[in-house]
Amino acid sequence: MKIDIIRKAPVDMDCSIIFQEENGALDKVELLPQNIAQAAQVYCKSEDFKFAYGDIKNFALVNGTQRQNIILLGAGNKNELNNNKVRNLLASAIRLAGKLKAKQIYLFQGFDCPINDVAFGHLLSETALLVTYQFNKYLSSAKNASEIEALHYMLLSKNTRHLNRGIVEGRIYAETTNFARNLVNEPANVINPENLAETAKQAALQYGFSIDVHSLDKLKRIKMDAFLAVGRGSTHEPKLIIMRHLGNPEHHQETIALVGKGITFDSGGYCIKSAQGMLNMKDDMGGAAAVIGTMCAIASLKLKLNVIGIIAACENMISGDAFHTGDIITSMSGKTIEVVNTDAEGRLTLCDAINYAIEKEHCERIIDIATLTGAAVTALGTQIAAVLTNNESWLEQLKNAAAFTGENIWQLPAFEEYKELIKSEIADLKNSGGPSAGTITAGLFLQEFVQNKPWLHIDIAGTAFKDKESGIYNYGATGAGVRLLTTLLKYME
Numbered sequence: 281m282k283i284d285i286i287r288k289a290p291v292d293m294d295c296s297i298i299f300q301e302e303n304g305a306l307d308k309v310e311l312l313p314q315n316i317a318q319a320a321q322v323y324c325k326s327e328d329f330k331f332a333y334g335d336i337k338n339f340a341l342v343n344g345t346q347r348q349n350i351i352l353l354g355a356g357n358k359n360e361l362n363n364n365k366v367r368n369l370l371a372s373a374i375r376l377a378g379k380l381k382a383k384q385i386y387l388f389q390g391f392d393c394p395i396n397d398v399a400f401g402h403l404l405s406e407t408a409l410l411v412t413y414q415f416n417k418y419l420s421s422a423k424n425a426s427e428i429e430a431l432h433y434m435l436l437s438k439n440t441r442h443l444n445r446g447i448v449e450g451r452i453y454a455e456t457t458n459f460a461r462n463l464v465n466e467p468a469n470v471i472n473p474e475n476l477a478e479t480a481k482q483a484a485l486q487y488g489f490s491i492d493v494h495s496l497d498k499l500k501r502i503k504m505d506a507f508l509a510v511g512r513g514s515t516h517e518p519k520l521i522i523m524r525h526l527g528n529p530e531h532h533q534e535t536i537a538l539v540g541k542g543i544t545f546d547s548g549g550y551c552i553k554s555a556q557g558m559l560n561m562k563d564d565m566g567g568a569a570a571v572i573g574t575m576c577a578i579a580s581l582k583l584k585l586n587v588i589g590i591i592a593a594c595e596n597m598i599s600g601d602a603f604h605t606g607d608i609i610t611s612m613s614g615k616t617i618e619v620v621n622t623d624a625e626g627r628l629t630l631c632d633a634i635n636y637a638i639e640k641e642h643c644e645r646i647i648d649i650a651t652l653t654g655a656a657v658t659a660l661g662t663q664i665a666a667v668l669t670n671n672e673s674w675l676e677q678l679k680n681a682a683a684f685t686g687e688n689i690w691q692l693p694a695f696e697e698y699k700e701l702i703k704s705e706i707a708d709l710k711n712s713g714g715p716s717a718g719t720i721t722a723g724l725f726l727q728e729f730v731q732n733k734p735w736l737h738i739d740i741a742g743t744a745f746k747d748k749e750s751g752i753y754n755y756g757a758t759g760a761g762v763r764l765l766t767t768l769l770k771y772m773e
Contacts, residue, residue: 281409281410281412281428281429281430281431281533282410282429282430282431283404283405283408283430283433283434283447284430284431284432284433284447285433285435285440285443285444285447286432286433286435286563287433287434287435287436287469288311289311289312289386289434292346292348293313293316293348293373293384294346294347294348294349294382294383294384294385294386295315295349295351295377295379295380295383295384295385295386295389296312296316296349296350296351296385296386296387296388297314297351297353297373297374297385297386297387298316298320298350298351298352298353298388298390298391298738299355299369299370299373299387299388299389299390299391300329300331300352300353300354300355301331301355301356301357301358301390301391301393301556302331302332302333302354302355302356302357303330303331304390304391305390306320306390307320307326308390308533309388309389309390309471310388310389310390310434310443310627311388311396311434311435311436312388312390312434315341315347316341316350318375319339319341319350320350320352321490323337323339323350323352323564324352326451329352329354330354330515330645331352331353331354331355331356332354332356333354333356333357333360333369334354334355334356334357334369334372335352335353335551336351336352336353336354336372336376337351337352338350338351338352338376338380339352340448340716342531346608349377349380349382351373351376351377351380352366353369353372353373354369355391356542358391358392358393358394359394361393361394361395362395362683363395363399363403363683363684363686364578364683364686365392366395366400367403367406367407367751367752368402368686368752370403370404370407370408371407371751374407374408374411374412374428375411375749377428378411378412378426380425381427382426382427382428383427383429383430384429384430384432385428385430385431385432386432386434386435387404387431387432387433388434389433389434389435397440397442397443397446398442398443398445398446398449399444399446399684400446401444401445401447401449401450402446402447402449402450402453403446404431404433404446404447404449404450405446405447405448405450405454406450406451406453406454406763407433407450407454407752408428408431408454409450409451409455409458410454410455410457410458410752410753411754412426412428412754413458413461413684413754414426415461415462415465418528422549424476427724432707434646435622436486437508444624444728449581449672450520452477452577452580452581453762453763453766456574456576456577456580456759456762456766457573457759457762457763458572458759459483459573459576459759460569460570460572460573460743460757460759460761460762461569461756461757461758461759462757463479463565463568463569463572463573463757463761464562464563464565464569464656464744464745464756464757465562465564465756465757466562467562468544468545468595469598471544471562471565472516472544472545472595473511473514473516473517473518473519473542473544473593473594473595474516474517474519474558476519476521476542476544476565476568476591476593477493477519477521477593479572480491480493480521480523480591481493482571483572483575483576484523484575487575487576487579487580488575488579488580489523489524489525489575489576489579490523490524490526491505491521491522491523491524491552492521492522492680493519493520493521493522494519494522495517495518495519496508496517496518498520499518499520502612502636502640503607503610503612504520504592504612504636505610505611505612505613505632506609506610506611506617506628506629506631506632507520507592507594507601507612507628507629507632507633509607509609509628510543510549510594510596510603510625510628510629511594511595511596511600512599512601512602512603513549513595513596513597513598513601513603514594514595514596514597514599515581515597515599516544516594516595518592518593518594519591519593519594520590520591520592520593520633520636521542521568521589521590521591521593522588522589522590522641523571523572523575523588523589523590524587524588524589525575525578525579525583525585525586525587525588525589526586527578527582527583527584527585527586527587528584528585528586529586531586532643532698534585534586535586535587535588535641535642535643535644535645536585536586536587536643536644536645536646536647536772537587537588537589537590537634537637537641537643537645537646537647538571538574538575538586538587538588538589538590538647538648538765538771539567539571539589539590539591539630539634539637539646539647539648539649540565540567540568540569540570540571540572540589540590540591540648540649540650540651541559541564541565541566541567541568541626541629541630541649541650541651541652542565542567542568542591542592542593542594542596542629542646543564543565543593543594543595543596543625543629544562544564544565544593544594545561545562545564545595545596545597545764546558546561546564546595546596546623546625546626547561547595547596547597547598548596548621548622548623549596549597549602549603549622549623549625550573550598550602550603550605551605551621551622551623552598552623558610560745563651563744563745563757564626564651564693565593565651566650566651566740566744566745566757566760566761567648567649567650567651567652567740567761568591569591569757569759569762570649570740570759570760570761570762570765571589571590571591571649571761571765572589572591573759573761573762574587574589574761574762574765574766574769575587575589575747577766578766578769578770581766582768583769583770583773584773585772585773587769587770588637588641588643589597590633590636590637590641591633591736592630592632592633594629596622596623596625597624597752602622603622604619604622605619605620605621605622606618606619606620608706608707609628611628611631611632611635611729612631612632612636612639613631613635613639613729614637615631615708615709615728616656616707616708616709617631617704617707617709617710618704618706618707618709618710618711619711620704620710620711620712621711624711624712624722625711626650626651627652627722627725627726628711630648630650630652630726631725631726631728633648633724633748634646634648634729634730635729638730638731638733640726641746644733644734645674645733645734645735646730646733646734646735646736647735647736647737647738647765647768648726648735648736648737648738649738649740649761649765650737650738650739650740650741651739651740651744652719652722652739652741653666653719653722653739653741654718654741655715655717655718655719655722656718656719656739656740656741656742657716657741657742659692659719660690660742661742662688662742662743662746663688663742663743663744664688664690664739664742664743665687665688665689665690665739665740665742665760665761666689666690666692666719666723666738666739667690667691667692667737667738667739668692668693668694668719668720668723668724668727668736668737668739669689669691669694669735669736669737670694670727670730670732670734670735671734671736672734674734674736675691677734677762677771677772678736678768679766680771681764681765681767681768681771682764684767685763685764685767686751686752687743687760687761687763687764688743689738689759689764692719692720692723693720694720694723694724694727695720696739698713698717698720698721698724699724701713701714701716701717701721702721702724702725709725709728712727713725719739723737724738726756737766738761740760740761741759743760744757744758744760744764745757745758748756
């Protein structure tokens, strides 16, 4: 989709969005043709439409065979707008334009937005590309496919440099998020560990970061036995994917690790999930998709940071060689783990990946992101990701990033007392603390492997997938974490 800024409205506009503050004067909207302004005034009066926040209406102007769709979008009190409010308003209007089968959209804004030009341009392009995303690959005929070809922002100002910069940045955010969405939306018979690694290699070529992939023999030699235990039940060989963006190679001490959970399908193992619980387990590599998407984004943005993306990719399946409850396994770090639940497998892969990041890649900061616990969904629902940390100042930067991207997060306490729940009588740790405080104990398990380095744990179990359209998302994968992590890293540059 083309997104640009133009200064003259064509006569035969397909679809116009009039974005106005509450009780704003339509005849003063910049560049809005007089006939549309007059028609909108009449319509607003007849419908008592005041442009209150979130209000949206559409009507059509018909002249012979020509039909022009007009969408009225209420901004409410402009001084109360923030990034996410504007993002959601634009999303509702662009989605409606798509349903009206619009090809060319013209956005007219009737007020001075309190958001700066770079941020507004970013929101404009990011929202347009995220809202119009569809995963129609396996449909015989593309259901609800968007026909939108271009979004034109109508602006009289001659200085558009900052807006255009934001438009370019927003496109990068959206395209890499959509890349991650595609990965998660693909079924498990398409995205298995080998194919995930191959897709990451293709992304490295396209976006310009380096990559290594370790196979079974190498993983055995370096004793990633916790990771390998999870993958034992599958016919698909585990893969360790290591991606490197060295934007500031002279400062290796600041290398940041992004560790993503890469379970391409999770049956639960011998602690098998219910049929309903297994339905969307293709999304259990949502953390891996977020890491790959983020690596693509930061390489495109050419951030001056050293970032290592690590994914321990495997399937958690059942076979004669699958791991059992009661097994004791030794992690790469040397810590022993009693397996009390084979469906608490993600943390077993992540703990070895975290240790690899520290010991082999010499990373000094650790971020792990995972669809890790159903407890996170129980606690926070589907709109908020859970976060645990040992570094409050870094968390503040993450909160600022979340405020910009609209990806809500909430900190859960890393109480030392809860470590009692993951203590084992016969090993160093248990891989599950039971039903109480499940998200916290999963995070505390991972904290045992970070060696006191600054650490953020992000549980996106509730936010990685939508079962209906909402805000900037349609049904399916959200690409949760790509925009959040990219923004955090951008702030750290």
